[in-house]
Amino acid sequence: MHWIALQWSLEAQAEAGAATAAADAMPTPEALGWWALRYTPHVCWLDEALMLEVSACERLWGGRSSLMRQLLNENPVPAAAVLRGAQGATSLEALARLRLFVREEKRPPEIPAGLPLDTLSAAREHLDALARLGCRSWGEVAALPRGGLSRRFGAELRAALDIAWGLRPESHAWLTLPDVFEQKLELPALAETAPELMWSANRLLSALQIWLRARQRGARALELEWTLDLKRFNGVNLPPTQQVAVRTAEPTQDLAHLRRLLSEKLALATLAAPASWLKLRSLETDPWAGASTSFLPEDNRKGDKLHEMVERLSVRLGAMQVLVPRARADHQPEHTQVWRPALGRSGIKSAAPKARARDAAAAPAQQPDALYPAWLLPEPLRLEMDGERPCYKGPLSKLIGPQRVETGWWGGVDEGGQPAVRDYYIAESPEAGLVWIFRERSAACFASGEVRWFLQGLYA
Structure with missing residues (x-):
């Protein structure tokens, strides 16, 4: 058996609030035990120290010295908390040597017989009585008659000494990792x-x-x-x-x-x-x-x-203030995408209003056709006419088209029951460059003889 005892302590700080801040940032004792489970499955708390039994796994970490260095280097507590460690053949011996290290006392030549009696937890309430008997070390107490020692000071002290000398097996409540935090x-x-x-x-x-x-x-x-x-x-x-x-x-x-x-x-x-x-x-x-x-x-x-930036902005501004486009199966360009909260992907339920679902002003329409523009207007803009030519910052010259779209004739909810019959063109404006326009071909337009042109999108 081989044990490592670890203890975290807050050093004196130049500022009074530094130690308090470090204490508040320190993980809970249970969490420190979870951290130690990375190195060995046998971890427990014994008084003020975290105990690790490493005899079965120390070779996997390159030996005892290498494992101790790794424990000290991967300290999970802020720098203001100092991690101290000590080793021993039993948990009581490792804990006693840790207490000596904290008090900056030298290790006795004989272990465990030479260890000071006040480093044994089971003897602390009997220190005065044992001192009057002339006992100041573990070995001096262990030399007393077993029966008299147990009757006078209780069986716990005698059992602790037997564990320290390897005469009795140790029993601990090992820490386990919960399934849910x-x-x-x-x-x-x-x-x-x-x-x-x-x-x-x-x-x-x-x-x-x-x-x-x-x-x-x-x-x-x-x-x-x-x-x-x-x-x-x-x-x-x-x-x-x-x-x-x-x-x-x-x-x-x-x-x-x-x-x-x-x-x-x-x-x-x-x-x-x-x-x-x-x-x-x-x-x-x-x-x-x-x-x-x-x-x-x-x-x-x-x-x-x-x-991470999108999540932070969504929390700060509200889920409905940070939106992303989503593609939708529809032939009408203004209905080919909808806006949804960016955090909807992580499981937050949200229901955007229908008006927002039709708003496609600030993101490109996701179309398989490379001739579709990168930017769509929120609503098609009706164009003025110069005779028979539509105008947008000057008369438009049709370059490519027509591309005929006939959809909505089934009277879907999103279309409000109105069919869309259009001829789309790529045109050039003297000032705006390439634009995407369409001409309505509805039955009402043919009956009245009125020709209406609309601007649908812009090319970068």
Whole structure:
């Protein structure tokens, strides 16, 4: 058996608030245990230290020294928290040597017999009585008669000494990784505004990132819930909790991106009453394929990814303010695309009004024909006539056409029951360049003899 004991401690800071900020950003003890599960399946908490039993897997990490260096280098806690470690043949020995290291005391020549008695947790409540007997080390206590020691100081002390000398097997409650992330945290002070919750939410997000990496999953949907400290406010009954949900278009383990999304969401929320507890849980996760890299410099650009920027703007401005075009099967150009919220791809249900579905002013129509223009007007613009020639910033000269479109004769809902019969042309304007126009060929136009031309799109 071989054990490693780890302990995180906050060093004295030049500024009083630096240590407090580091403590709030430190992951929860449970999350630190999840981080240690990357190295060995045998992890537990023993008093103030995180214990790792590594005898079965240390060779996979290149030996004990290599494993210890890797643990120290991959410290998941901010730099303000110092990670200290010690090793031993048993968990009690490793914990005792860690306590000596923290106190900056030298290791005794004999282990475990020479270890100071105050480094053994089972002996701490009996230190005064044992000192009067002249016992100040583990070996001196172990030399006392077994029966008398157990009757005078209890069986726990004798059992601890047997474990330290390898006479009794150790028994621990090993940590396991849950299938779903869910952690609750008590706020250091009542939060009266939603952005104040972000201070403590950072600690839960750090724990979430550790869980995602250990599970090899990427977050798709999260929910942050806070417990209200009041049941009634201004004569109104309040719900016990409030919550906000955050969704992403792609699975992610990026803590900075999740923090920005949650900050934007909380900035729009209003607390019904001061909050006392905070809980974060994962609603949806996907398998994590890992980040792909490229040797080409143009593929390794710095900055946010496009979908991350779109998600952040959608949360900040509202889902209906950040739209993307979607292709639709229809022969009428103004109906070939609809606008949908950009976050609809990540599962958020949205229903755009019919007027928005027909708005195709700010994105190109997705057509298989290369002659279609890159830019369509929101509504076809009726053109003035110069005799029999349509005009748009000057008389137009038809170059290509006609391309006849006859659709809507079945009276669909989107067309309002009105058929569309048109002849499309590519024309040239003296000032606007190439334009896309059409002439109506409806029965009413033929009956009245009126010829109507419309501008449908522009070419870049």
